[in-house]
Amino acid sequence: MKLLEKSQIRSWDLDTIDHQNISSFDLMLRAASVFSNWFQSLFFDKTRTIHVFCGMGNNGGDGFCIASLLAKAGYEVNVYLFQFNNRFSDDNLSRQKEVESFDKFEKFTPFPLEQKDLIIDALLGSGINGPLKGEYLKLVSWLNALPNKIISIDIPSGMDPDQPTSGSFVHADHVLSFEIPKISFFLNENSDYIKNWDYRSIHLNPGFVEDLKVMNYLIDYDLVKSILRQRKATENKKDFGFAQFCGGSPGMLGSVILASKAAMRCGLGRLAVSTPSIYHSSLFSSCPEAMAQADLPKNVSNLVDFQLVNEHVDAIAIGPGLSSAKESVRYIDEFLKANKKPAVLDADALNIISRNKWQPRIGAYSIISPHKEEFERLFGTCDSHYSRIQKQIEKSKELNIFIILKGAHTTISSPDGSCYYNNTGNVGMGTAGSGDVLTGMLLSFLAQGYTPLETCILAVYLHGSAGDSAAFKYGNIALIASDIIEFIPSVIKNINGK
Ligand SMILES: NC(=O)C1=CN([C@@H]2O[C@H](COP(=O)(O)OP(=O)(O)OC[C@H]3O[C@@H](n4cnc5c(N)ncnc54)[C@H](OP(=O)(O)O)[C@@H]3O)[C@@H](O)[C@H]2O)[C@@H](O)CC1
Numbered sequence: 001m002k003l004l005e006k007s008q009i010r011s012w013d014l015d016t017i018d019h020q021n022i023s024s025f026d027l028m029l030r031a032a033s034v035f036s037n038w039f040q041s042l043f044f045d046k047t048r049t050i051h052v053f054c055g056m057g058n059n060g061g062d063g064f065c066i067a068s069l070l071a072k073a074g075y076e077v078n079v080y081l082f083q084f085n086n087r088f089s090d091d092n093l094s095r096q097k098e099v100e101s102f103d104k105f106e107k108f109t110p111f112p113l114e115q116k117d118l119i120i121d122a123l124l125g126s127g128i129n130g131p132l133k134g135e136y137l138k139l140v141s142w143l144n145a146l147p148n149k150i151i152s153i154d155i156p157s158g159m160d161p162d163q164p165t166s167g168s169f170v171h172a173d174h175v176l177s178f179e180i181p182k183i184s185f186f187l188n189e190n191s192d193y194i195k196n197w198d199y200r201s202i203h204l205n206p207g208f209v210e211d212l213k214v215m216n217y218l219i220d221y222d223l224v225k226s227i228l229r230q231r232k233a234t235e236n237k238k239d240f241g242f243a244q245f246c247g248g249s250p251g252m253l254g255s256v257i258l259a260s261k262a263a264m265r266c267g268l269g270r271l272a273v274s275t276p277s278i279y280h281s282s283l284f285s286s287c288p289e290a291m292a293q294a295d296l297p298k299n300v301s302n303l304v305d306f307q308l309v310n311e312h313v314d315a316i317a318i319g320p321g322l323s324s325a326k327e328s329v330r331y332i333d334e335f336l337k338a339n340k341k342p343a344v345l346d347a348d349a350l351n352i353i354s355r356n357k358w359q360p361r362i363g364a365y366s367i368i369s370p371h372k373e374e375f376e377r378l379f380g381t382c383d384s385h386y387s388r389i390q391k392q393i394e395k396s397k398e399l400n401i402f403i404i405l406k407g408a409h410t411t412i413s414s415p416d417g418s419c420y421y422n423n424t425g426n427v428g429m430g431t432a433g434s435g436d437v438l439t440g441m442l443l444s445f446l447a448q449g450y451t452p453l454e455t456c457i458l459a460v461y462l463h464g465s466a467g468d469s470a471a472f473k474y475g476n477i478a479l480i481a482s483d484i485i486e487f488i489p490s491v492i493k494n495i496n497g498k
């Protein structure tokens, strides 16, 4: 799904008014009806009073319109207008006439509310320009200290739709965004405050967004479904890719097993594993589907000759459990020199690259999947998660690589400067081996012939979804990496139908 910046949302709004021959006044009614239906499906108990807090722009106009619809639906509704200057939007002024009465505040003073009552936040929407000022600040601090449930229209008031908010904003319990979610819903800076959000279409002109160039996307079910291929009955294992996984070192076998199993569960045809031979029997007992790489003449510490590998495999993943021993450094050096195949680099491969400043040697269109610490070792420290994402995009362009920055909302950056936000996954996945499972999934899709971008999208989304299913069964405290693998089959089957 395309994620639009606030200026683009505004243009979409105007384009719809133009193309659908609808007035902005009527478009507001459409949005208010959508909100009101959604609200009634969630909060059907009509014994609680609803307090609608309206600002002076169109978000406030939505508030008046929604208050009138909810009153007609039988709710007890109180409306408040916060008029901190004289610049009303036209539609706001018109919609004020639809409610029987409202209290007006030119300066904010606190007033009592019953704890069980609900608050609808219609103070400010996507028209925000800069941090909250003056009376709004006092009002929002008061709202945030109340025990009442707050439901925001379009966006929590004060929140910047495109980037982290430098001031304060309403800490909403629920948000209904119009048409599409806002970019800022996926920023780590906001994740403690934006838990229950949803979006509903208000039927803005679809043609506008089809042609619109955007730099931000949300990875959603429809996108993943459109990428995941159906198999033909006549295909066989040779059609599903041959992958090479290189990793493991003394004491570090687990990552090899987790990655291998995850790779096979994502539909890989054949998998060869390069790992020290002392581990081959353990690997076979845990993942009999994998082949272990025999000792080859030029092996470094029982690893593999990349020139030779390149002739046979469709993709390589390298790094998990490799250690940063001298032999592993030589191994990565060899790999960077010789590899010609689509590749995934993770864990110790990234640590070795950052220590030796080999970043410019990473092959074009490779995928790297660092977590925050690995990322900062590679590219330097950042003072916020948002600035880390900006650097991620910049480095993808500069190095011509795909970067998966793992975290609460994993982001994928592509060499063309676009950024994909993921919304699956949970805190329970921050556990040993979870990243190895992702590496195995990436390797699998890459070897099956998906493009690097498709590979990143599929693996990141499905990894998070499998983690969500695992957390549903085991809880996010008990969840371990093997549980994620347990649920890969069902999440793929749910999407692909096969
Ligand atoms: N997209 C769509 O298709 C549709 C959108 N719709 C709705 O329109 C909403 C957008 O409406 P909008 O553009 O009128 O702006 P809005 O958010 O009400 O804010 C403007 C007010 O905020 C004030 N203000 C600004 N910054 C401030 C600050 N830092 N601190 C304090 N005040 C600040 C500003 O004051 P001023 O700058 O004039 O001093 C002005 O009074 C959108 O969110 C959605 O709800 C639907 O009705 C129909 C379909």
Ligand SMILES: [K+]
Pocket: 059, 121, 122, 123, 124, 125, 152, 153, 154, 155, 156, 157
């Ligand atoms: K709002």
